[in-house]
Amino acid sequence: MNELPIIVVSPLIAGFLAWLLRVRGIREIIGVAGSLVPLALLIKLYPSLGGRLEFTINVAGFKLGLMLSHLTWVFSMIAAVVGFTAILGMVSTARDNWEWLFALMSLTGVLGVFMAYDLVTFFISWEVMTFASFMMVLRYNRHASLKYFILSIVGAYAMLIAIGLIYAKTGTLTFPEVSAIFSQDAMTKMMGGPGLFTKTETMLIYGLFLLAFGVKAGMFPLHVWAPDAYSETNQSYTAMFSGVLSKAGVYGFILLYILMYGKLIVEFGHFRSAPTFGYIIAFLGGLTIIVGGILAALQEDIRKLFAYSSISQIGYILVGLGVGTALSIEAAIYHAISHALFKGLFFLIVATLIYRTGKTEFKDFGGLAEKMPYTFAMAFIAILSLAGIPPLVGFTSKWLIFEAVIHENLPILGGMVFFGSAIGFVYLIRFTYAVWFGQRPSDIENTKDAPLPLAIAMGILGALNVIFGVAPGLVAQELNKIFGKTIIAGNIWELDLGFGRYNGLLLTIWMTIGLLIAAIIYFMGARVRRVPVTDTYQSGNPVTMEYNLTIRRNFFLPLKEAMAFWLRISFDKLYHDIWQSIEDFAETARNYIYNGNVQAYAWYLAIILIILAAMGV
Amino acid sequence: MVDWRLFEPLFNWARKKSLWIVSFCTGCGGIEMPPLMTSRYDIERFGIIPDPSPRQYDLFLITGYVTPKTLKRIIITYEMAPDPKWVLAHGSCPLNGGVYWDSYNAIKHLDKYIPVDVFIAGCMPRPEAVLDGIHKLMEMIESGEADGWKRYRENYEWYRKNQDELLGEGWREKEARKWIPWLMDKRKEVKE
Numbered sequence: 064m065n066e067l068p069i070i071v072v073s074p075l076i077a078g079f080l081a082w083l084l085r086v087r088g089i090r091e092i093i094g095v096a097g098s099l100v101p102l103a104l105l106i107k108l109y110p111s112l113g114g115r116l117e118f119t120i121n122v123a124g125f126k127l128g129l130m131l132s133h134l135t136w137v138f139s140m141i142a143a144v145v146g147f148t149a150i151l152g153m154v155s156t157a158r159d160n161w162e163w164l165f166a167l168m169s170l171t172g173v174l175g176v177f178m179a180y181d182l183v184t185f186f187i188s189w190e191v192m193t194f195a196s197f198m199m200v201l202r203y204n205r206h207a208s209l210k211y212f213i214l215s216i217v218g219a220y221a222m223l224i225a226i227g228l229i230y231a232k233t234g235t236l237t238f239p240e241v242s243a244i245f246s247q248d249a250m251t252k253m254m255g256g257p258g259l260f261t262k263t264e265t266m267l268i269y270g271l272f273l274l275a276f277g278v279k280a281g282m283f284p285l286h287v288w289a290p291d292a293y294s295e296t297n298q299s300y301t302a303m304f305s306g307v308l309s310k311a312g313v314y315g316f317i318l319l320y321i322l323m324y325g326k327l328i329v330e331f332g333h334f335r336s337a338p339t340f341g342y343i344i345a346f347l348g349g350l351t352i353i354v355g356g357i358l359a360a361l362q363e364d365i366r367k368l369f370a371y372s373s374i375s376q377i378g379y380i381l382v383g384l385g386v387g388t389a390l391s392i393e394a395a396i397y398h399a400i401s402h403a404l405f406k407g408l409f410f411l412i413v414a415t416l417i418y419r420t421g422k423t424e425f426k427d428f429g430g431l432a433e434k435m436p437y438t439f440a441m442a443f444i445a446i447l448s449l450a451g452i453p454p455l456v457g458f459t460s461k462w463l464i465f466e467a468v469i470h471e472n473l474p475i476l477g478g479m480v481f482f483g484s485a486i487g488f489v490y491l492i493r494f495t496y497a498v499w500f501g502q503r504p505s506d507i508e509n510t511k512d513a514p515l516p517l518a519i520a521m522g523i524l525g526a527l528n529v530i531f532g533v534a535p536g537l538v539a540q541e542l543n544k545i546f547g548k549t550i551i552a553g554n555i556w557e558l559d560l561g562f563g564r565y566n567g568l569l570l571t572i573w574m575t576i577g578l579l580i581a582a583i584i585y586f587m588g589a590r591v592r593r594v595p596v597t598d599t600y601q602s603g604n605p606v607t608m609e610y611n612l613t614i615r616r617n618f619f620l621p622l623k624e625a626m627a628f629w630l631r632i633s634f635d636k637l638y639h640d641i642w643q644s645i646e647d648f649a650e651t652a653r654n655y656i657y658n659g660n661v662q663a664y665a666w667y668l669a670i671i672l673i674i675l676a677a678m679g680v
Numbered sequence: 681m682v683d684w685r686l687f688e689p690l691f692n693w694a695r696k697k698s699l700w701i702v703s704f705c706t707g708c709g710g711i712e713m714p715p716l717m718t719s720r721y722d723i724e725r726f727g728i729i730p731d732p733s734p735r736q737y738d739l740f741l742i743t744g745y746v747t748p749k750t751l752k753r754i755i756i757t758y759e760m761a762p763d764p765k766w767v768l769a770h771g772s773c774p775l776n777g778g779v780y781w782d783s784y785n786a787i788k789h790l791d792k793y794i795p796v797d798v799f800i801a802g803c804m805p806r807p808e809a810v811l812d813g814i815h816k817l818m819e820m821i822e823s824g825e826a827d828g829w830k831r832y833r834e835n836y837e838w839y840r841k842n843q844d845e846l847l848g849e850g851w852r853e854k855e856a857r858k859w860i861p862w863l864m865d866k867r868k869e870v871k872e
Contacts, residue, residue: 600734604756605853607857
């Protein structure tokens with residue numbers, strides 16, 4: 064018996080205990096402890112990562128395996144850290160023990176996905192994760208949860224078919240063996256021999272995996288569940304939902320690389336400098352960035368804005384993965400880490416705002432920076448990090464993705480990624496302006512700052528955002544170990560790609576010096592006079608607090624008007640129409656086949672008999 | 681804070697070299713402002729830039745008659761500017777009411793409500809006259825004579841009394857609230 068199953072199962076056990084014990088106080092302690100165990104054990108196991116860390120158990124004829132390598136450790140740490148902070152946030156925001164059970168269950172699921180050693184464990188954990196997150200959404204909004212569930216199920220069973228295809232041909236399910244068979248197959252194919260998998264079969268498996276992982280990650284045409292599911296649930300949980308559960312899709316794509324990289328390249332070749340199959344992922348990722356970013360800017364609801372923002376940021380990771388060099392994959396994993404850190408922070412901030420004010424729409428917010436200084440400071444870190452302002456982790460990871468894309472000479476992807484960076488600023492301005500600055504509506508005049516558990520959770524994520532930004536080498540050296548060679552050189556403070564360097568510490572020092580100089584100029588100058596928010600220039604007209612001085616609706620109306628044609632094309636509507644026609648078809652089938660006429664049923668029998676007779680039975 | 685009194689001459693020199701005008705055109709004199717700033721007379725060579733913001737200007741041109749309704753806006757715009765700020769009243773109307781000396785609706789002495797540093801007579805004054813006034817103002821700034829903003833601070837009670845006498849006490853709130861019932865009614869109409 065070793066630690067691996069404990070890591071995976073402890074949140075689930077804690078969840079069950081928290082569910083059974085309806086005592087307020089004890090429930091919270093058990094829940095938080097359950098999410099703390101994986102974190103502690105993962106840190107404890109870190110020194111022994113080089114060796115074989117495996118665990119296998121035989122259940123119902125399947126060998127279920129768990130394994131911890133550098134790659135899975137990095138992803139599991141994302142899950143453990145962000146999961147822990149999300150659970151900590153839930154101490155304040157959880158409404159009942161239902162949420163404790165399923166939030167912790169989804170943590171188990173996602174840890175299982177990351178640490179799986181074979182496709183069966185992977186699939187089971189995947190389903191546990193999907194089910195638990197579905198249950199989290201179900202209490203808040205039935206429609207959103209069903210949309211999420213059906214799309215996830217379509218993805219999951221696409222994966223099951225792909226796994227079935229692989230098993231039918233190879234007869235094994237563990238990752239190393241499948242991977243070995245695929246690479247051998249690729250070699251055979253290259254030599255001109257008949258491969259184990261034909262081109263069509265490879266394409267089918269690839270397509271099915273793309274569907275499966277694309278749904279979970281929120282890739283462009285499959286992203287429609289995310290805005291509803293992310294917003295219609297406990298927002299502390301969404302920190303994990305968006306920060307970690309979407310990474311399961313990202314990890315799935317990495318798994319695709321591990322399993323059949325060579326085979327896919329041999330079958331489909333290259334497009335420019337990227338493998339064709341990767342370019343498809345990257346291109347869809349680029350579209351995800353653009354679509355997510357623009358839609359995020361047009362949202363009127365704070366939760367929806369961050370849901371689309373989350374989709375947009377996942378697009379970066381997909382671009383990094385798609386480009387397919389070692390550097391770009393490291394950059395993508397780096398961005399997965401930073402996305403989990405800052406988006407987890409964002410959703411905890413949203414949770415705090417909703418917990419304290421009970422409002423979700425931008426039209427009800429304004430001027431909260433004075434009332435919630437701590438939360439605002441955390442939001443400031445998160446904003447700088449997402450927008451990619453240097454001393455924070457978001458800059459490092461985006462910079463790495465830019466460098467990786469430019470280095471491979473992929474101009475269209477480069478354009479998409481840069482556009483995504485710009486649109487990231489755009490929707491963050493919306494958030495900053497509408498929530499923190501401007502005139503405060505009178506009904507949120509007495510808002511208090513964050514409650515302690517949420518404050519601690521935000522503090523952890525905020526500190527990590529800064530630390531990993533100032534010392535990017537901490538992450539980069541960990542990522543190098545995944546590949547077993549130095550891809551991003553440099554020391555703890557500096558990243559050296561060979562064609563570009565980034566020194567986080569030096570940059571922080573220079574920025575601090577710059578800020579000091581600016582502060583000296585500012586404070587030596589004029590007297591500072593505080594004026595009320597109504598002392599503002601409305602073309603010289605006097606105003607009172609009865610006037611709405613802050614733009615709270617349709618902030619980006621010109622953008623909306625410019626994009627009017629494109630916004631009419633809605634995949635949400637398309638899926639809705641498809642689902643509607645399936646329902647109509649079901650109704651039709653019910654009316655015509657089960658028509659209640661006994662003679663009709665007799666005729667069915669007769670027709671079957673005729674068919675059997677025709678077949679010569 | 682640092683005591684900057686020693687540097688005051690330097691600052692005054694810098695201030696006079698870079699006067700920014702708030703684009704607040706009152707009355708007929710508004711038509712005289714574009715020629716002042718365009719290629720023929722061109723005050724930009726003196727470092728004067730028209731600017732629409734009340735927080736960034738330091739020269740306020742009152743370019744014609746001032747009605748009580750406009751005076752409210754003028755006072756608000758004047759009070760919003762940070763401290764070294766100067767007012768140049770332009771034409772006869774701000775001086776003594778001009779041709780509107782017997783109007784119920786034009787104020788006769790602008791100097792009673794906000795402090796004016798330089799008056800230019802004429803109806804309308806030629807751009808050369810305005811340039812002359814600005815030149816005079818520059819000299820006064822350098823010598824420290826142009827101290828309207830100081831006078832306004834020191835004699836605020838007096839100015840405030842005059843303003844309230846004319847416009848009625850609490851005129852800001854009253855003026856602002858004037859539109860609210862109207863807006864509310866409009867909103868109701870839209871709803872129906």
